[in-house]
Amino acid sequence: MPSIEPQRPRRILVAGASGAGKSTLARRIAAACGLPYQEIDALFHGPDWTPRPSFVDDVTAFTDQPGWVTEWQYGEVQPMLAERAQLLVFLDYSRPRVMRQVISRTVRRRLSREELWNGNIGGPFHTFFTDPEHIVRWAWNTHGTRAALVDDAAARNPHLEVVRLRHPREAEAWFARVFRSSR
Template sequence: MHSHDEPLPHRPRRVLVAGVSGAGKTTLAARIAAITGGKHTEIDALFHGPDWTPRGEFIADVHRLVGTDSWTTEWMYDAARPLLADKADLLVWLDLPFLRVTLPRVLRRTVRRRWRREELWNGNIEAPLLSFFTDRDHIVRWAIRTRRKYSGVMPQFVAEYPHVVVVRLRSQREVEQWLGGSLMPAVTG
């Protein structure tokens, strides 16, 4: 597993970004795509249909995505993870402090989206804030419940997908240093 200050062994073309809800996966994926020149596809937009129903075309869309030469997306959804990992050459794991960084981010984002009634994917908006108390899968409750998930998943990922370089970023400072240093030489070199 690489750290933020280790150069990549090759220029990445197919990139996954992993982390719990609120870690900044989508933001980082878009930034990586801008640097690598690959297309960023937000995987939530492929998964969620109207009224938060899963789209029947999801897996077919993931197959189309991974069949292209260069892409960046978030590593989510159990049905898609193996398809994505098989074709990826880089996985960036956002392993940020949960209480200090990730939880405040997911709270701010959820409140902002609900307050502004921002459309997310296919006409969906955040549920009313009170649903935090009634919906076991409310995004904030989901983030809390799954906050330790990747610590257990990553050793298995490294063993199953040895062709994928894994970079673990543990702070926003490491994210910025990696984007500005370790990622760039592989891209420009």
């Protein structure tokens, strides 16, 4: 009797603190699975960092597809995303690791004047002190809240498989096992 391979999830979220590497892992998963990927920040941020009025509708349209990968962010759509997803990968990295990653990314993006979403570029370094929602401050202040949000989503959505990864080496081993071994 031929063995039947379990079907891979086709609706996948990647959760974690800002700077943990959600977008990077989400892109890799999408490429490995041949699924569409949408960076959710690009749907949220309009020009001049203004929230896009079509954000919820755009997320709804993207997740109406039979398969997709995106990050699990933004409270107004998190419940819908968790309800629609089959798998939530949680990058539950330590605060020191996340802070190193978000600071180095922020500095690199600012020095290179990298365009992020819809023409936006990270603000000057001094905004760390003046903007309470500066990405580095946001990462610090919200780091400890992610686990409770993931646990709540899992409790509310029994169909949702949650994979919790505590270190990039663990994430790499998981990715290799799940996405590379079955090619």
